[in-house]
Amino acid sequence: MSIVKPASKLTPVLTDMWDRERSWNLESYRANGGYEGLEKALKMERSELVDMIKASGLRGRGGAGFPTGLKWSFLPPDDGKARYLVVNADESEPGTCKDIPTMMANPHVLIEGVAITSHAIRCEHAFIYLRGEVVHVYRRLMNAVREAREAGLIGQGVGPNGDFNLEITVHAGAGAYICGEETALLDSLEGRRGHPRLKPPFPAVAGLYARPTVVNNVESIASVPGILRNGNEWFGAMGTEKSKGHGIFSISGHVKHPGQFEAPFGITMRELIEMAGGIRDGHKLKFWTPGGSSTPIFTEEELDIPLDYESVGAAGSMLGTRALQVFDETTSVVRVIARWTEFYQHESCGKCTPCREGTYWLKQVMLRLEAGQGQPGDIDLLLDVAGNIAGKSFCALGDAAATPISSGIKRFREEFEAGLTTPARELFPYEASSVFNNKEGNR
Ligand SMILES: Cc1cc2nc3c(=O)[nH]c(=O)nc-3n(C[C@H](O)[C@H](O)[C@H](O)COP(=O)(O)O)c2cc1C
Ligand code: SF4
Numbered sequence: 001m002s003i004v005k006p007a008s009k010l011t012p013v014l015t016d017m018w019d020r021e022r023s024w025n026l027e028s029y030r031a032n033g034g035y036e037g038l039e040k041a042l043k044m045e046r047s048e049l050v051d052m053i054k055a056s057g058l059r060g061r062g063g064a065g066f067p068t069g070l071k072w073s074f075l076p077p078d079d080g081k082a083r084y085l086v087v088n089a090d091e092s093e094p095g096t097c098k099d100i101p102t103m104m105a106n107p108h109v110l111i112e113g114v115a116i117t118s119h120a121i122r123c124e125h126a127f128i129y130l131r132g133e134v135v136h137v138y139r140r141l142m143n144a145v146r147e148a149r150e151a152g153l154i155g156q157g158v159g160p161n162g163d164f165n166l167e168i169t170v171h172a173g174a175g176a177y178i179c180g181e182e183t184a185l186l187d188s189l190e191g192r193r194g195h196p197r198l199k200p201p202f203p204a205v206a207g208l209y210a211r212p213t214v215v216n217n218v219e220s221i222a223s224v225p226g227i228l229r230n231g232n233e234w235f236g237a238m239g240t241e242k243s244k245g246h247g248i249f250s251i252s253g254h255v256k257h258p259g260q261f262e263a264p265f266g267i268t269m270r271e272l273i274e275m276a277g278g279i280r281d282g283h284k285l286k287f288w289t290p291g292g293s294s295t296p297i298f299t300e301e302e303l304d305i306p307l308d309y310e311s312v313g314a315a316g317s318m319l320g321t322r323a324l325q326v327f328d329e330t331t332s333v334v335r336v337i338a339r340w341t342e343f344y345q346h347e348s349c350g351k352c353t354p355c356r357e358g359t360y361w362l363k364q365v366m367l368r369l370e371a372g373q374g375q376p377g378d379i380d381l382l383l384d385v386a387g388n389i390a391g392k393s394f395c396a397l398g399d400a401a402a403t404p405i406s407s408g409i410k411r412f413r414e415e416f417e418a419g420l421t422t423p424a425r426e427l428f429p430y431e432a433s434s435v436f437n438n439k440e441g442n443r
Pocket of ligand 1: 059060061062063064065066068071088089090091092093177178179180181182183215216217218220221395396397
């Protein structure tokens with residue numbers, strides 16, 4: 001794997017080891033300070049550990065940015081019975097590509113994070129719910145768990161006092177976007193079809209097998225060992241006041257060097273595009289997503305907005321999973337949104353009517369607009385259907401499906417109007433936006 005590491009304001013922490021020799025094995029990880037955080041954590045009181053993560057300002061990296069330590073503190077007082085940690089490794093949001101490479105290149109940072117978190121919440125059986133398609137990552141994780149167990153880092157009666165008990169199960173899901181929604185994930189893990197549960201009760205009170213459960217994203221848990229090892233001051237020195245620390249920004253699309261860039265929160269898209277080698281030669285930026293396909297799109301106007309939860313929110317979008325998809329002027333907005341809409345329609349679990357029926361209708365209308373066969377009133381129809389899904393569905397997948405439609409129309413209404421008469425392919429020949437096998441010779 002060739003990794004571009006521009007000298008810049010990057011803060012490689014989770015990605016630091018990615019280009020090391022056999023970065024995924026225990027020996028390499030330990031040579032890089034691995035499991036020192038766990039050693040420290042096992043000497044700390046559980047409450048002290050929870051307070052430390054609370055004070056660090058670490059926020060969930062799965063999309064919503066909920067404070068991680070605060071989530072842990074929501075578990076009810078220990079009753080001596082089972083309580084669980086479930087790591088959400090379903091990573092499915094279009095454009096998001098941070099958890100899978102992290103687990104592939106450095107699975108032990110996640111295993112160490114799982115061990116520290118399990119100690120903090122007194123969990124003796126943790127689960128990693130991985131999307132099943134990534135069989136190679138599944139194998140790496142299983143191997144890392146085995147290595148950790150054989151080294152006595154996890155298992156029964158380990159740790160400095162011989163009283164740390166932890167089993168880790170890596171579970172391969174069947175691959176469904178909805179199984180990334182935390183309660184659908186828990187249903188799936190229990191062996192049922194992945195459907196979201198009604199909340200409350202929240203997983204902290206009644207989660208896996210109806211027991212108190214913490215569900216956290218891979219990157220959230222993988223960020224914990226670094227905090228233990230280096231301290232809160234180190235972590236807080238990166239990022240902004242309310243969005244602290246480092247995060248992996250995945251840049252894809254029409255840049256010269258797409259990839260993962262680990263940087264402090266608050267970095268701007270202009271800086272990131274520059275690090276990614278700029279927009280491909282001879283082209284210019286048209287639009288981009290700050291947090292994946294379910295977040296309102298941005299254009300050149302927002303290039304200098306700090307990429308932190310607050311600033312992106314104030315500018316009318318969401319930081320989500322930091323899935324920065326870049327599209328240049330060759331791209332048809334209608335085509336892109338039609339693809340995303342097909343995705344959401346396909347992934348709708350069907351439990352609630354607005355999303356099940358609405359995504360089906362959005363798809364029909366988007367496909368006819370893409371084909372240049374739109375009917376008068378289609379744009380208002382799209383807005384109407386999207387408005388009846390957003391905020392009215394059982395879970396946030398409905399909002400995710402509606403967002404690209406409303407934000408696309410807001411920013412590029414004329415392209416939707418053109419869909420009443422002209423196919424998107426004619427206005428924006430698809431070959432021109434292809435990054436592979438195009439006449440210009442790739443990027
Ligand atoms: C449709 C849908 C899909 C989601 N997919 C993921 C996912 O793949 N990974 C993830 O960590 N969170 C995903 N989430 C968010 C989770 O429900 C949950 O908020 C997250 O795992 C909490 O972890 P964090 O607090 O560490 O961010 C998804 C949410 C929805 C509504
Ligand atoms: S919003 Fe969609 S994915 Fe969520 S419960 Fe309803 S049908 Fe299922």
